[in-house]
Amino acid sequence: MTQTEFLNIVMPFKDKVFRLAKRLLVSTEEAEDATQEVLLKLWNNKAKIEEYKNVEAFSMTMTKNFCYDKLKSKQAQNLKIVHSNYEEKNTPLQKQIELNDSVSWVGRIIEELPEQQRVIIQLRDIEEYDYDEIAKMLDMNNTAVRVTLSRARKAIREKLTKTHNYGVR
Amino acid sequence: MVLDNIEKLLKKYENGETTLKEEQVLKNYFSSDTVAPHLEMYKPMFDYFLVNQQEQFTKDVPLKTKNIFNYKWISVAAVAVLMMGFYFSPIIANSDCNDLGTYCEPEQALEEVSKQLAMISNHFNKGTQTVGYLNEVDKGTSALGYLNEIENTTSIIFKN
Numbered sequence: 174m175t176q177t178e179f180l181n182i183v184m185p186f187k188d189k190v191f192r193l194a195k196r197l198l199v200s201t202e203e204a205e206d207a208t209q210e211v212l213l214k215l216w217n218n219k220a221k222i223e224e225y226k227n228v229e230a231f232s233m234t235m236t237k238n239f240c241y242d243k244l245k246s247k248q249a250q251n252l253k254i255v256h257s258n259y260e261e262k263n264t265p266l267q268k269q270i271e272l273n274d275s276v277s278w279v280g281r282i283i284e285e286l287p288e289q290q291r292v293i294i295q296l297r298d299i300e301e302y303d304y305d306e307i308a309k310m311l312d313m314n315n316t317a318v319r320v321t322l323s324r325a326r327k328a329i330r331e332k333l334t335k336t337h338n339y340g341v342r
Numbered sequence: 343m344v345l346d347n348i349e350k351l352l353k354k355y356e357n358g359e360t361t362l363k364e365e366q367v368l369k370n371y372f373s374s375d376t377v378a379p380h381l382e383m384y385k386p387m388f389d390y391f392l393v394n395q396q397e398q399f400t401k402d403v404p405l406k407t408k409n410i411f412n413y414k415w416i417s418v419a420a421v422a423v424l425m426m427g428f429y430f431s432p433i434i435a436n437s438d439c440n441d442l443g444t445y446c447e448p449e450q451a452l453e454e455v456s457k458q459l460a461m462i463s464n465h466f467n468k469g470t471q472t473v474g475y476l477n478e479v480d481k482g483t484s485a486l487g488y489l490n491e492i493e494n495t496t497s498i499i500f501k502n
Binding site: 298 | 355356357358359362365382383384386387389390391393394395397398399401403404405
């Protein structure tokens with residue numbers, strides 16, 4: 174398989190891989206690295222690529238697993254950069270701006286959801302995959318996907334109504 | 343009527359029962375400017391989804407075409423080098439000391455050396471001739487000696 178052939182296969186969904194990685198890892202740089210890693214893995218296994226029925230679904234599963242591993246290893250490192258003796262009196266500038274922007278507020282709400290719900294919201298509401306595809310990617314059954322999705326959507330709606338009614342705190 | 347439909351769809355949406363088409367209807371509705379006030383809190387959510395669909399991966403991926411290095415070629419190259427070695431080595435052996443830039447015969451060497459030495463002494467003599475001009479400078483300095491006379495007279499003047 175030549176490079177161009179490979180790129181033709183990969184191009185349509187590389188953005189989706191990136192967005193999924195970003196949804197899980199939050200930082201853009203890390204998401205870029207993860208995407209690169211996933212694409213390189215695909216490239217190295219290009220001999221097998223024709224055997225896969227659905228390369229896109231396969232790469233999404235790969236991305237998800239890769240990001241989970243990343244997150245796990247991060248937690249295991251136990252080294253966190255946290256200010257313990259420093260407290261800012263005013264709300265930080267970035268936070269203020271974010272709070273003003275209700276759209277990015279949604280992003281923060283999603284960030285607080287459990288990983289699985291985040292993945293499913295990403296795959297369904299942003300990437301618009303159908304339930305069967307998502308079920309296959311995540312190795313879950315159809316109803317479990319629906320239940321998780323419904324929970325995630327309700328959680329988002331609840332938080333949104335709260336901020337909508339009381340104003341952004 | 344439309345609003346009724348949207349509310350129904352929203353309920354289905356929350357239960358995860360909507361199809362992709364119905365979700366598209368919702369997205370279209372909330373991206374328009376005419377959202378009913380009591381549904382306004384959904385707007386940022388759908389806006390967020392739409393905005394996030396646009397995000398793109400811009401980093402380059404270095405795809406290395408793996409050169410599977412074939413060790414057979416090393417042996418081929420080695421054989422070629424060996425053949426060259428065998429081919430050229432007799433020539434070097436035959437040419438004795440000629441390639442080293444020296445003379446093989448002692449007489450010839452002596453001749454050459456004396457020739458070189460003669461040339462060197464020739465050039466050396468030329469050099470000494472030109473140095474002869476320095477004598478002129480010496481004469482000049484002796485002429486300068488007369489200046490002392492002037493100094494003597496000035497010292498006499500200043501003493502007085």
